[in-house]
Amino acid sequence: VSHEQHGADTGLFSPAWSGSEVAKRTSDAAFLQAMLDAEAALTRAWATVGHVPAEAGRAVTEAASAERFDIISLAERARSGGNPVIPLVADLMAAVPAQFREYVHRGATSQDIVDTGLMLVTRRALAVIVADLERTAAALGALAAAHRDTAMPGRTLGQHAVPTTFGLKSAGWRSLALDAQGRLNAVLSGLPAQLGGAAGTLAAFDAWASVDLAALELLSAYARELGLVEPALPWHTLRTPIGDLAGALAFAAGALGKLGVDVFTLSRTEIAEVAEGAGGGSSAMPHKSNPVRATLLTAAARQAPALASVLFGAMAAEDERPGGAWHAEWQPLRELLRVVGGAARDAAELAEGLRVDTDKMERDLFLTGGLIVSERLTAQLSARFGRAEAKALVAAASQRARETGASLAEALRAEGVTDAGDLTDPHRYTGEAPALVDRALHRT
Amino acid sequence: VSHEQHGADTGLFSPAWSGSEVAKRTSDAAFLQAMLDAEAALTRAWATVGHVPAEAGRAVTEAASAERFDIISLAERARSGGNPVIPLVADLMAAVPAQFREYVHRGATSQDIVDTGLMLVTRRALAVIVADLERTAAALGALAAAHRDTAMPGRTLGQHAVPTTFGLKSAGWRSLALDAQGRLNAVLSGLPAQLGGAAGTLAAFDAWASVDLAALELLSAYARELGLVEPALPWHTLRTPIGDLAGALAFAAGALGKLGVDVFTLSRTEIAEVAEGAGGGSSAMPHKSNPVRATLLTAAARQAPALASVLFGAMAAEDERPGGAWHAEWQPLRELLRVVGGAARDAAELAEGLRVDTDKMERDLFLTGGLIVSERLTAQLSARFGRAEAKALVAAASQRARETGASLAEALRAEGVTDAGDLTDPHRYTGEAPALVDRALHRT
Amino acid sequence: VSHEQHGADTGLFSPAWSGSEVAKRTSDAAFLQAMLDAEAALTRAWATVGHVPAEAGRAVTEAASAERFDIISLAERARSGGNPVIPLVADLMAAVPAQFREYVHRGATSQDIVDTGLMLVTRRALAVIVADLERTAAALGALAAAHRDTAMPGRTLGQHAVPTTFGLKSAGWRSLALDAQGRLNAVLSGLPAQLGGAAGTLAAFDAWASVDLAALELLSAYARELGLVEPALPWHTLRTPIGDLAGALAFAAGALGKLGVDVFTLSRTEIAEVAEGAGGGSSAMPHKSNPVRATLLTAAARQAPALASVLFGAMAAEDERPGGAWHAEWQPLRELLRVVGGAARDAAELAEGLRVDTDKMERDLFLTGGLIVSERLTAQLSARFGRAEAKALVAAASQRARETGASLAEALRAEGVTDAGDLTDPHRYTGEAPALVDRALHRT
Amino acid sequence: VSHEQHGADTGLFSPAWSGSEVAKRTSDAAFLQAMLDAEAALTRAWATVGHVPAEAGRAVTEAASAERFDIISLAERARSGGNPVIPLVADLMAAVPAQFREYVHRGATSQDIVDTGLMLVTRRALAVIVADLERTAAALGALAAAHRDTAMPGRTLGQHAVPTTFGLKSAGWRSLALDAQGRLNAVLSGLPAQLGGAAGTLAAFDAWASVDLAALELLSAYARELGLVEPALPWHTLRTPIGDLAGALAFAAGALGKLGVDVFTLSRTEIAEVAEGAGGGSSAMPHKSNPVRATLLTAAARQAPALASVLFGAMAAEDERPGGAWHAEWQPLRELLRVVGGAARDAAELAEGLRVDTDKMERDLFLTGGLIVSERLTAQLSARFGRAEAKALVAAASQRARETGASLAEALRAEGVTDAGDLTDPHRYTGEAPALVDRALHRT
Secondary structure, eight states, X not given: OOHHHHTOBOSXXXXXXXXXXXXXXXXXXXXXXXXXXXXXXXXXXXXXXXXXXXXXXXXXXXXXXXXXXXXXXXXXXXXXHTSTHHHHHHHHHHHXXXXXXXXXXXXXXXXXXXHHHHHXXXXXXXXXXXXXXXXXXXXXXXXXXXXXXXXXXXXXXXXXXXXXXXXXXXXXXXXXXXXXXXXXXXXXXXXXXXXXXXXXXXXXXXXXXXXXXXXXXXXXXXHHHHTOBOOSSOOTTOOHHHHHHHHHHHHHHHHHHHHHHHHHHHTSTXXXXXXXTTOBOOSSOXXXXXXXXXHHHHHHHHHHHXXXXXXXXXXXXXXSBOSSTTGGGHHHHHHHHHXXXXXXXXXXXXXXXXXXXXXXXXXXXXXXXXXXXXXXXXXXXXXXXXXXXXXXXXXXXXXXXXXXXXXXXXXXXXXXXXXXXXXXXGGGOOTTHHHHHHHHHTOX | OOHHHHTOBOSTTOTTTTTOHHHHHTSHHHHHHHHHHHHHHHHHHHHHXXXXXXXXXXXXXXXXXXXXXXXXXXXXXHXXXXXXXXXXXXXXXXXXXXXXXXXXXXXXXXHHHHHHHHHHHHHHHHHHHHHHHHHHHHHHHHHHHHTTTOEEEEEETTEEEEEEEHHHHHHHHHHHHHHHHHHHHHHHTTOBOOOOOTTSSOHHHHHHOSSOOOHHHHHHXXXXXXXXXXXXXXXXXXXXXXXXXXXXXHHHHHHHHHHHHHHHHHTSTTTOSEEOTTOBOOSSOTTOOBOHHHHHHHHHHHHHHHHHHHHHHTTOOOSSBOSSTTTTTHHHHHHHHHHHHHHHHHHHHHHHHOEEOHHHHHHHHTTTTTGGGHHHHHHHHHHHHOHHHHHHHHHHHHHHHHHHOOOHHHHHHHTTOTTOGGGGOGGGOOTTHHHHHHHHHTOO | OOHHHHTOBOSTTOTTTTTOHXXXXXXXXXXXXXXXXXXXXXXXXXXXXXXXXXXXXXXXXXXXXXXGSOHHHHHHHHHHHTSTHHHHHHHHHHHSOGGGGGGTXXXXXXXXXXXXXXXXXXXXXXXXXXXXXXXXXXHHHHHHHHTTTOEEEEEETTEEEEXXXXXXXXXXXXXXXXXXXXXHHHHHTTOBOOOOOTTSSOHHHHHXXXXXXOXXXXXXXXXXXXXXXXXXXXXXTOOHHHHHHHHHHXXXXXXHHHHHHHHHHHTSTTTOSEEOTTOBOOSSOTTOOBOHHHHHHHHHHHHHHHHHHHHHHTTOXXXXXXXXXXXXGXXXXXXXXXXXXXXXXXXXXXXHHOEEOHHHHHHHHTTTTXXXXXXXXXXXXXXXXXXXXXXXXXXXXXXXXXXXXXXXXXXXXXXXXXXXXXXXXXXXXXXXXXXXXXXXXXXX | OOXXXXXXXOSTTOTTTTTOHHHHHTSHHHHHHHHHHHHHHHXXXXXXXXXXXXXXXXXXXXXOOGGGXXXXXXXXXXXXXXXXXXXXXXXXXXXXXGGXXXXXXXXXXXXXXXXXXXXXXXXXXXXXHHHXXXXXXXXXXXXXXXXXXXXXXXEEXXXXXXXXXXXXXXHHHHHHHHHHHHHHHHHXXXXXXXXXXXXXXXXXXXXXXXXXXXXXXXXXXXXXXXXXXXXXXXXXXXXXXXXXXXXXXXXXXXXXXXXXXXXXXXXXXXXXXXXXXXXBOXXXXXXXXXXXXXXXXXXXXXXXXXXXXXXXXXXXXXXXXXXXXXXXXXXXXXXXXXXHHHHHHHHHHHHHHOEEOHHHHHHHHTTTTTGGGHHHHHHHHHHHHOHHHHHHHHHHHHHHHHHHOOOHHHHHHHTTOTTOGGGGOGGGOOTTHHHHXXXXXXXX
16 A cells, blocks of 8 residues: 555645654654654663563664554554554564563553653654754844844834834844743753553553562663653653643744744735745746745744644543543644744744845835824924924824925924924934844843 | 655554545545646636637646656645645646646636645545444434433433433434534535636636636636536635634534543443443553543544634635635644544444443442432422422432432331332433434434 | 622723623623523423413513622622522522512523523624624625725735735625624524423423423423524533534634734735724824724634634533533633624724725736736737747846836837737736626625 | 623633632733733833932822722723723823823833733732642642552543552642642743833833933833833733743643543542532532532633633734734633633632542442453463463453452462462552652652
8 A cells, every 4th residue: 555545644735844854753654763762762671670681672672663664554553442552562572583572562551652752753853943943043143133223114003103123123033933942942851751551650560570670760761761851750641741842832833923924024015125035936926926934934823822722621631541632632742843843944944044125124114204203203392392282293294294205304394393303213213122132132 | 755754644643534534535645636636627627618629628637647746746846835736737737748738727826726626625525524424323313212211320510410311312412413414514515616816806817818708607617627616706815615614524523522522431430331342452451442432532522623723713814815824724624624534434433333231321320329310309299398398308318228228219218208109210200301312313 | 899899801901892782792791681581481481381370480580680680699609519500590589479489490400591591692692793794794895896996906925916906805805794694694593492401301390390291392482482492402412502603603703804804904004005994093103093993803813713612622521411511611602702793893893984095006006017917918928929938028027117117018118019008007907806796796 | 881781791600710819810900900000110110210200100109099990981992992001091191190191101102001911910810820729739749648558440541440549649630730830930930021112112211201211221110110020122022921821821721620620530420439528519409519620620621722822823923013913812811810710729629628538449449350450460470371371361360250249369269370369459559659659749
């Protein structure tokens, strides 16, 4: 049976993560390898604590190579028990020399292997994501520094409000990328191994031990073999790691989504203050250069919160293994890793390639005929004329400026304010934006 | 590059839909075929309205066979433009004899092909789902008829309340399956073709026409070729079909989830009033027969609402094609079809194989020492003693029954109520349950 | 205790629905009245079927007036039982003359009253929402007719693509409003009464009957008294009405959200093709006129899908009353009604007051120096020069037009195409947009 | 206008948080007070940096008392601008002596006040939640210690698996409560003040300053006045605090939901191993004692993830103030605080009052006729007979035990295994459960 016939997905409808390193690290083959790694680590841990021969650990480790296994057959046989470990253990035993078969999966429950596999896959995927966030932050930091003083319109509810600088905008994007990186790193450093046996008491490990065993030592050895954290308790239905992942990954998607919607907005034909380095083409209109990376970032930010909500909901898992909550985690967690993985890749490319049109920013500062500095004028003329009259003056002058094409300073002069001077210059009304950029860039 | 290396998914972590017919009909290969079907239908429609040679329609149709295309290459090239149609059109043109190439994708935009492909895939997947719901309803109808009068405890907030019948429970499950089927059929019968060109005005079809064309005729011909409904307007950002799908699919998952949680609950070791025909095994405990189908139904009901929420959210799609909302639909819609497809398959198997332990139901009716009929006793003794005294009498007798092991009728006799007789029989307190079953089964 | 001290919400942070008719119809007082209506209808129904005196029905109906009850006290006493019916029944009995007290709540369970109350509240709220959608559709229909031929840029991924008309855009908004109205009307016409007693068997109604009663007759009479549909089965854990509401309300929010994001986008300072009739002010910038209605529509579309997802998730409700799923419906359903109610009000005001700047639309058509018609030129010049050369010609002429300020027709002449004429006129490239408007407006 | 007529909510349909301290701290009045606190802090901060008279700070602070303001009027006037600050500033100015009016809201934008108000409300609500989690953890710790060795069935997929102890279960609940507390405390300690002016550049503060001002000093002074953290950047569209809150609150709801579903399950009539100290009554069945707290915890866990998903989604907020994403945060954040606040209160009461029926646990250990220790027997008899024969022996003996009522040890003896002894005692197969309890309780 070929993959196509079986119904394999290769990312045809997921351009956001298709072909990405994170997609590879979260593929079925990657999950299979991670579960095999868990099985091999368990047998080696048994050997470490002295209860099985060291050769058994080596034999299982050697056999535990994903390419030897038939994923499609495993997937189909996974159905009857509701998880892939039962057929996997059978196939792994068959792949191990007869004398070592009894040492495979000793004392473990399916969930030990699935959960440990999920943590390994997560660790491998997060390593890439965190690196891409670092690239993203670096590129955004360079933009912030370069455009520390580049004035442009600040926009609220879609309307020009007061000037800001492109540096401040970039510094804000960077701070979100760093926040996301920080939250993911915190989760990454705490990903735990899972080992508890059928009901999380570790009882089966005692039962299978040839002599007295402190099963907690086995747990330690297992976690060390895997490079995962040893948990205080088996966490079959204490889903703290899953809840933490849900939060950190949804956060990251939102953080990068902000970059996406901003670049998308600033790329609009009428605004065109930035453009993606290599925009996407169109099947119908040869001239178009679409903000594809920004679009995909936005699409990711629309999907991640819902996926995370399934994971948060699955924390309310009854008993020692629940009837549905656990099974409901697998696909959403995998897809969440991919969605964020694709977004981090897109963000890095976007940030590194972003083209900034400072001329257009400059022109846009004057689009409202000076209203963009009306807040300032009102504030400063209030001292002279009182608040109400100041407001009226500014409104009248702005209207005149737009109607006559005169500069706002000229229009104010016609209203009798002869010394408006610098007050009407948007470049001189960026407030603390440059200082805020400096302050934000101190963070590393 | 093999699929494993590329990161293909084959359902290893989706036992709920792994290997299912719906999974096949929603695979990348199925989407590819559906998009090719859309392209071929477009060229044939052009021929139908007399603007391209009939041979061109035949040539494109012949070339438009998914197995000729390299999905992985398409997936990778899809990235730059953010959707798979640009590389697909290039490959399709290359697969068509040179003289017909110009008739490929004439006037269409990527979204015409992707959306039409999504509708074709949806139609093909829904056909299976609806059939599985029909099987489910039929099996549940048989259970309802067979157990019309089989009394069992009704449970509210986990506590025995008053008796019900297993027939009424089954009739309720059936009514939900029929409701789900009805809602999916309504959507199925309205799935529209998509054709509008770059901004939904059909202008390019006029531009490419060799002579005057009423492009609306082309739209009609295209929809007829596909067997899809002709929409009143191109719906690039009028996402009614997607919103309807979201609602109907989330509904179906919830409807089947009710069956799942009920069977899961009634399968608990302590209750054990029903059991799955073929429960799932355990990697650690050979004796276990797990309610795997019920578990997977519950897991589906946990995932579908979140996936649907992404689709509802994507209805707020700006402009003539949005920056993210459209791209955010693809994976959630596919996964939603699969989750519901897997659930419908599981529900059918579950309903057809369910084993009912009427003896256990009978024993459970007496588990509370008669409290399960206390409502009735209170009601009927109120006429004699007033409400307050009736309550006190029933409470005292129930306590005595539990403590002494006496029947409730005996215990009431000890309290001076000598004619409780049938009043204490749970079988005689199923109310209108049998009549409700009859009423519900009239629906077809 | 005043409401403020108790923690009442009056909509201070919900400008979208604050003070709306729907907010009033979904207030605690409205829910209280609806539950009282259910209680009164039940006693009257008992009278109708001849089992309680007609005076009792009148007495309970007279007592069942919300202003007589202390909502805050009810809310606090609701805590111990987890729903407000237990204290409500106590207070209602106290408000009824002693001789009729025994006829209050006879045979009913809390859920009968809460669910019926929810359906009454829903019916009353939906009536307003549907009317507001009708107003919205009427206003949008007028816009579509008035601007059937008003050309403007069509935008995809934020970039000018090809021309469309503002009429087509308005017709699309209208079709979504009508779709939403249709789906809500379908739900509205099927809202069922709830009556089943403790476990949905209607047994208690038989038990309380003075003589033989077909409890199904009581159910009919009860539904008639309420003007709600008589359900085939009590639906305590068959949540079809809730699932349908979730879908229809989330659909409506998405449909109106599309109007919101479009108006928001077209209101941007740089685009400014439309403006809200009465935009919102700013606390800091006196000149600003914000697209507040559009913003609130977008905010509604962000909240509704998540609220609906809770309702869909609650369909998987175990037993005859579930442990959490039912309780989880109340607030999300109320908030969903309010969010959609506020959105429908905002949409009607927005549509009725929208100002259209056709001059700006006209200017924007020429913003890309003719690229907006490049698709058409390429199509038509392909016949003469072949596709590749046609593309190159158009690209060169467009660049020249932008650089020199010449018209595209002039630029093409410089490239040797002397008869481009009408081909370069965006007004002549709106395709079937006007015809589509006509077609869409036929729907009523 | 009375609150009822206006549509006030007092929690009638929210028994989970009705009347709670958190509900009070998140009421409209509480939000109003928090916004007034922000306004007063701003004027005082201006005084601190020497730009307005100290008397002005005192005057605004004195006027800024919520009970002086008409919430309903504010709510209604909030509509036109889309937020309550514009009318609030007007009313606050009117409440301040004329000579100080000009110092109200100086330089600030609406969002400065709303966001700061949200952070103050959040801080006040979280303080209660964290304290309730502490109470919960303390009570659960006591249960864990008391029942360290109390054996009971471990259950997976609803089926008895192997024994566990109630202490381990309680220790797990406690660890989740502590995890939730830790995550909320982390957020609590970082809640930032918001101050940036119209576009987050702090420019207006410079403009309004009577002499040169380092506006960053004003920001520091403002944060100090409020006891909130000074942010590195104004965070109008850098929604890190909101994303963090979403994650931590959804986590807490999930963590407590686990307690809820477990207690609900163990309270089932057939299991009845625990009971709530004061269960809820029923309007129809006088005998029932419902697990109401557990039910409400479960209901909370169903709502919180969806509410959090809106907040995560709102992180993708375009420009300097977005068109909808910000407005979409308010109600979900408030409701999320309330849902978690109610859950924390319920959890504390539940944990403190939980009644444990160790006799029932003991009886349930023997419900499967020894299958609950089959894993152990298989493991240990494998050494003697090989794995396959061991399995068969255990299966045969278990069946015999159930059929004959004999003990499993006796049944094994009949199969020729005469020394099963302790191996069949479920109390001796709790593995490391007691040691894990000790280990978990070391965490404080």
